[in-house]
Amino acid sequence: MDAKMKITFAEKLLTRAEEKLKAARLLYENNYNEDSISRCYYAVFLVAKAILTLLGYEPDDHETDGSIRELFSLNDISSGLMDPEYGRILSDLCWMGKIMRSISLYIL
Numbered sequence: 001m002d003a004k005m006k007i008t009f010a011e012k013l014l015t016r017a018e019e020k021l022k023a024a025r026l027l028y029e030n031n032y033n034e035d036s037i038s039r040c041y042y043a044v045f046l047v048a049k050a051i052l053t054l055l056g057y058e059p060d061d062h063e064t065d066g067s068i069r070e071l072f073s074l075n076d077i078s079s080g081l082m083d084p085e086y087g088r089i090l091s092d093l094c095w096m097g098k099i100m101r102s103i104s105l106y107i108l
Helices: 003-029 033-054 065-079 086-107
Strands: none
Touching: 003 033, 003 086, 033 086
16 A cells, blocks of 8 residues: 555544544433443544554554554554654553443443
């Protein structure tokens, strides 16, 4: 995938993430909290995929939340392509989002 294609792909992911956040707000405002949490989690996942795409990873390299956390924690933070603090924050958001989503789906 060339640079222009990566930018286009990342922009589409970010647009989808924004749509998920809008849906999450509507769901939350109408007391569909579990579904709202799920949409927020997916928005974070899409943003992480966009960042990894722009950093040079092919989309197939980061198809799961586990692979995203691993790529941020192992590669990009140590390579200097991303500020370590931002990498940790994004990795933590993915992890916390997964936990919140699991709680909302299976416990609440």
